[in-house]
Amino acid sequence: MQIIRAFVISVDDFIGQQAFGGATWGQVLLVAFAIAMLLLVWGFLSTSSRKPEPDTRTVVAYCLSCGWRGRTSRHRLECPHCGDELEIE
Numbered sequence: 001m002q003i004i005r006a007f008v009i010s011v012d013d014f015i016g017q018q019a020f021g022g023a024t025w026g027q028v029l030l031v032a033f034a035i036a037m038l039l040l041v042w043g044f045l046s047t048s049s050r051k052p053e054p055d056t057r058t059v060v061a062y063c064l065s066c067g068w069r070g071r072t073s074r075h076r077l078e079c080p081h082c083g084d085e086l087e088i089e
Helices: 002-016 025-048
Strands: 018-020 058-063 069-073 086-088
Touching (some): 018 025
Antiparallel strands (some): 058 069, 058 086
């Protein structure tokens, strides 16, 4: 118990010590924490407001033979069900 009490006192002394420019280590840590939180929120907001990029590798196509319709590679225009050629919508 005395070890914990000594640790708390030493941390308390550290936080109260002058760091530089008249600021204490406690104030420096508080500002660093605030900056880290602002960067975290800014990063979250910037990624959540981005629109997803359109998928340019696939196309919507349909098969005249079997009636299949769906997304497929724009390089492979072959029906996955019957193997006939697909028409692009």
